[in-house]
Amino acid sequence: MTPHFGLAEFGFLLRGLQWTVLLTLVAFAGGCTAGLAVALLRTCGHKGVEWITRIYIGIFQGTPLLLQLFVVYYGLALTGLKLDAFVAVAIGFTVNASAFLGEIWRGAIQAVPRGQTEAAMALGLHYSSRMRDIVLPQAIRISLPATIGYLVQLIKGTSLAAIVGFIELARAGQIVSNQTFQPLLVFGVVGAMYFILCWPLSWWGSRMEARLALASQR
Amino acid sequence: MQDNILIEMKGVQKWYGGYQALRDVDLTVRRGEKIVLCGPSGSGKSTLIRCINRLEPIQQGSIVMNGHRLDDSVKAIDVVRQDVGMVFQSFNLFPHMTVLQNCMLAPIRARRIGKTEAEAIARKYLERVRIGDQAEKYPAQLSGGQQQRVAIARALCMQPKVMLFDEPTSALDPEMVKEVLDTMIGLANDGMTMICVTHEMGFARQVADRVIFMAEGQIIEEGAPEAFFRNPQHARTRQFLGEILAHH
Numbered sequence: 151m152t153p154h155f156g157l158a159e160f161g162f163l164l165r166g167l168q169w170t171v172l173l174t175l176v177a178f179a180g181g182c183t184a185g186l187a188v189a190l191l192r193t194c195g196h197k198g199v200e201w202i203t204r205i206y207i208g209i210f211q212g213t214p215l216l217l218q219l220f221v222v223y224y225g226l227a228l229t230g231l232k233l234d235a236f237v238a239v240a241i242g243f244t245v246n247a248s249a250f251l252g253e254i255w256r257g258a259i260q261a262v263p264r265g266q267t268e269a270a271m272a273l274g275l276h277y278s279s280r281m282r283d284i285v286l287p288q289a290i291r292i293s294l295p296a297t298i299g300y301l302v303q304l305i306k307g308t309s310l311a312a313i314v315g316f317i318e319l320a321r322a323g324q325i326v327s328n329q330t331f332q333p334l335l336v337f338g339v340v341g342a343m344y345f346i347l348c349w350p351l352s353w354w355g356s357r358m359e360a361r362l363a364l365a366s367q368r
Numbered sequence: 369m370q371d372n373i374l375i376e377m378k379g380v381q382k383w384y385g386g387y388q389a390l391r392d393v394d395l396t397v398r399r400g401e402k403i404v405l406c407g408p409s410g411s412g413k414s415t416l417i418r419c420i421n422r423l424e425p426i427q428q429g430s431i432v433m434n435g436h437r438l439d440d441s442v443k444a445i446d447v448v449r450q451d452v453g454m455v456f457q458s459f460n461l462f463p464h465m466t467v468l469q470n471c472m473l474a475p476i477r478a479r480r481i482g483k484t485e486a487e488a489i490a491r492k493y494l495e496r497v498r499i500g501d502q503a504e505k506y507p508a509q510l511s512g513g514q515q516q517r518v519a520i521a522r523a524l525c526m527q528p529k530v531m532l533f534d535e536p537t538s539a540l541d542p543e544m545v546k547e548v549l550d551t552m553i554g555l556a557n558d559g560m561t562m563i564c565v566t567h568e569m570g571f572a573r574q575v576a577d578r579v580i581f582m583a584e585g586q587i588i589e590e591g592a593p594e595a596f597f598r599n600p601q602h603a604r605t606r607q608f609l610g611e612i613l614a615h616h
Contacts, residue, residue, distance in 0.1 A: 269460035269519075272421055273474035273526060274449040283473060287464050 155335050159326045163336075166322025167343050169236075173308045173318060176240045178301060181247025188252025190281070193259050203252070210249030216310055218242050223314040239311040243304070250300055258293035259285055295362065298355035302348045319343060374399045374530055374561055375420060380429035382415060382585075389415045390426070391585040397530070397563065402556050404572040404593075405565045407582035408608060413565045416582070417532040420563070421452040434529055450478060453523030457535040459515045461507040461522070467494065468503040471522045479526065486525075493521040497551050513544030517551050524555075531555065533564040567612055573597065581605045 153159065192203040210218065222242040226233060233241070262285050270280040290297075312321035323340035327333040375397040382390035390412050397403060405413040418424045420431060422438060422445045431438040433448045462470050471490035475481050481489075494500045497517040499510075507515050516536055523531060533552065537545045549571050556562055556575040566572070572579050573593045580590040581602075589596070589605045600606045 263460075265456060265458055265460040266462065268423055269454075269456060269462070271423060272449060272452070272454035272456075273522070274446060274478035275474060276446075276478075279473075279477045283477065284462055291464070 152331055153329055155326065155330045155332050155339075159330060159336070160339070162326055163319065163322050163339060163343065166317060166319040167347075169317065170305065170308050170319040171347070173236070173240060173243065173311060173316075174301075174305050177243030177247050177308070178304060180240070180244030181251050181304075184244060184248030185251030185255060188248050189255035189259055192252060192256040207249045207253050210246050211253065215242070215246050215307060216313060218246055219310060219314060235311075235314055235316040239308075239314060239316050243308065243311075247300075247304060251297065254293050254296045254300060255289060258289035258296075261292050262288045291362070295355045295359035298351055298358065302351050302355070305347055305351075306344060372398050374401075374434055376430075376432045377416075377420075378430050380416075380419065380426050380431065382412075382419060382424065382426050389585050390419070393429070393585075393587055395580075395587065397561065399529075400559050400561055401577050402562045402575050403564070404576040404579045405563065405582060406567060406569075406572070406579065406608070406612075407588075410584075411582040412585040413582045414534050415585075417454075417534060417563055417565060420530075420532060421449050421454055423454075446478075450526060451529045453526055453528035453531045455516070455519050455523055455531065455533045455536045457538050459507070459512070459519045459539070461515055461519055463507050466504055466506055467499070467510070467518050470507070470518060471525045474522070475525050489525050489527075490521070493524040494518070496524070496554075497521045511544060512540045513547045516540065516544075516548045520548075520551055520555070530561040530563065533562065533566065535565050535567075537566065537568060569597070569609075569612065581608065583608070 188203055188206065191199050192207070194200065219239060219242040222245075223233065223235070223238040226238070266284055266288065267280060270284045275283070308318055309320035311318050312324070317325070319340055323336050327336040330336060373396055375395070377393055377395040380390050380393040380395075381388070393412075393416060395416070405416065407413050415424055419426050420433065425440070434451055436444060436447050438444050438448050461467075462473070465473065468487065468490055471494060472483070472486040475486040475489060476483060491500060491503065494503055497520055499514055499517050499521065502510060502514060502518075507518065510518065520531075520536075536552070537548050540548060545568070549568060552562070552564070552571070553575055562575075564571070564576075576593050578590055579593050579596040581588050581596075581600075581604075583604050589600060589602050596605075597609065600609055
């Protein structure tokens with residue numbers, strides 16, 4: 151007998167949602183940390199280092215995320231490193247996010263007026279203080295709309311993790327739909343769950359953007 | 369006599385790629401001396417003062433500041449930047465910090481002094497530029513003239529031996545020029561060594577010990593303001609003064 155979409159099925163979707171949120175958080179936290187390093191190296195002023203990071207960014211922006219997940223999950227397994235599905239996709243998403251966030255923040259760092267750095271240098275501030283106290287606080291503000299936009303993309307993008315057998319929200323929806331034969335209802339609920347996660351973020355992002363535009367008019 | 373010399377530039381050459389911005393510049397600045405640098409745009413006057421605190425590297429020649437030779441080492445650059453204050457045309461205050469924080473940051477980070485002492489120093493200099501009551505505000509809440517006075521206070525908080533001014537009044541509305549010039553005159557009267565890139569010839573007459581005219585990366589002519597303005601030697605200087613005085 152075919153089960154109907156009920157509380158148990160809804161609970162299954164909620165667990166999928168949990169994994170989606172967890173994967174997003176891990177990838178975003180990891181991507182932020184590594185992305186900051188990428189952005190700093192990309193703007194460090196050393197030609198060789200800047201080129202290497204440019205190539206790094208180019209590779210991860212220029213190949214499909216799906217392919218990158220395959221490489222981490224199956225490719226590393228071939229070398230004898232058998233990773234748990236969650237660990238594998240977390241690594242894949244982190245590395246991918248570091249390239250995208252790194253590039254967003256590279257732009258933001260370069261968007262901070264040159265005079266800010268010059269004033270800091272003239273005051274005798276070293277690189278670490280110039281970045282921490284002067285450039286990054288302003289760059290983060292500038293990059294906030296794009297960063298939030300990327301976070302929204304990341305939440306939805308985690309559905310690709312299903313490809314290596316990781317059961318997150320989209321995959322959970324597929325399973326429930328196959329069991330209940332109620333695809334419209336099931337995917338409607340799944341879509342609503344994504345929407346509830348993403349829409350407030352998008353709204354916050356565009357509000358930030360509007361406030362930023364206003365601030366730069368002054 | 370040697371102790372009296374604060375800055376000594378000898379044979380300084382500076383290129384931007386194939387473009388030569390400074391040609392064989394010699395300049396000696398005595399302690400307490402006030403120098404006004406003028407010249408047409410692109411003449412190298414801003415570049416010259418930016419070389420003194422190593423915002424721009426030089427390709428040839430030497431710069432000695434307070435007995436320390438300025439080379440490419442981090443240590444030498446540190447030493448010179450702690451001794452040299454700079455005020456920019458576009459203020460360059462840190463917009464995400466209050467006026468007080470703007471003034472406290474460098475003493476805490478570069479001079480490594482405590483917060484309480486840094487705040488005391490900051491408030492002292494903010495009072496001195498008559499803006500003490502605005503300490504808690506953000507730069508965007510102040511007028512251009514007020515912002516530039518904060519920038520002067522911020523530089524003074526590092527207790528520099530010399531102040532460099534890079535066209536400090538050029539970005540200001542006319543009615544705010546005076547308050548900034550008055551602050552600079554006050555500073556000059558207190559004995560601060562100053563090098564000012566400016567077209568404010570009234571200021572030059574009033575405070576400068578020496579006026580230097582530059583064109584095409586070279587020092588063309590220099591002299592005490594009276595002689596410099598009354599009887600310029602070079603045709604290039606006369607032409608420049610004619611243009612600038614006709615304008616003012």
